[in-house]
Amino acid sequence: MQRKIEGDYIVTTYPNGAIVKELRFAPEPAPANPAEWLIDIGPFFDRLGAAKIAALTSADAGVKAILSDLQVRKWIDLRRADVATGLQYVGSKVPAVTPEMQASILETPVADVENLALRKLYFS
């Protein structure tokens, strides 16, 4: 098999006589998505489902502080350790926020509609 470059092309000649001429430009790898695990504030709370109101109306000072802290952010990074520990604390005071729900909130990939705002405002 013989290969040679001719301008924009690679020309390959095979032992059986076949000749193939094809473009030589490889596609660039898809860029990593910097917002892959970033979620908008509203959709994050929506992930609490039926437990959302119970969490938001909790009288516990720690829960209030964590939820207030989350709400002043531009987005929530589901890969941050303090988000996981904060969610664990909420779960310890609001039983409806079960360990299974916590895992689901943190491990479910962020859908496009869940970070539409942050991508439009900060990553476009």
Next chain:
Amino acid sequence: MSSASQFFGGNKPTKIIVNATSTNGSAAVVSNTNATSAAKTVVSGELTANVLVEVLSLSGQGSVGFFSCWSNEAVARTHRIKLTVDGVLAFDGTTASDANVSRGIILVGSVINSAPIPDHLYFNKSLTIEYASNKTETGKTTFGYMYRMY
């Protein structure tokens, strides 16, 4: 002595292809081939608006299992593919202008869940695929294809 090629049509090169883009100006089809696992992918070189360039030229006997093209960026453009099989023009279609990424033309085969599903378009002597968009640009179109030479 019989030859397998007489059964799959190798002695009768394709002369006409009808598909979603065979009528000029038809809506661009969703190529959705960003993750074509089995197809070889290359990108266009320097293109001059509406001027055809060769993408793939095969000399000998063989078949193309899959061929498609799609936009890499969300800029409105048309896609035109011209296919010549054994010296006979078999397809010359142009999409409507489309500004979406991953849309273009599926010329041979189909795509399901980003995976190419091959068909087989046979040729006895040569096959040439040319491409043009309506923009002067470099590297904005990706081509995915699979072929065999016998």
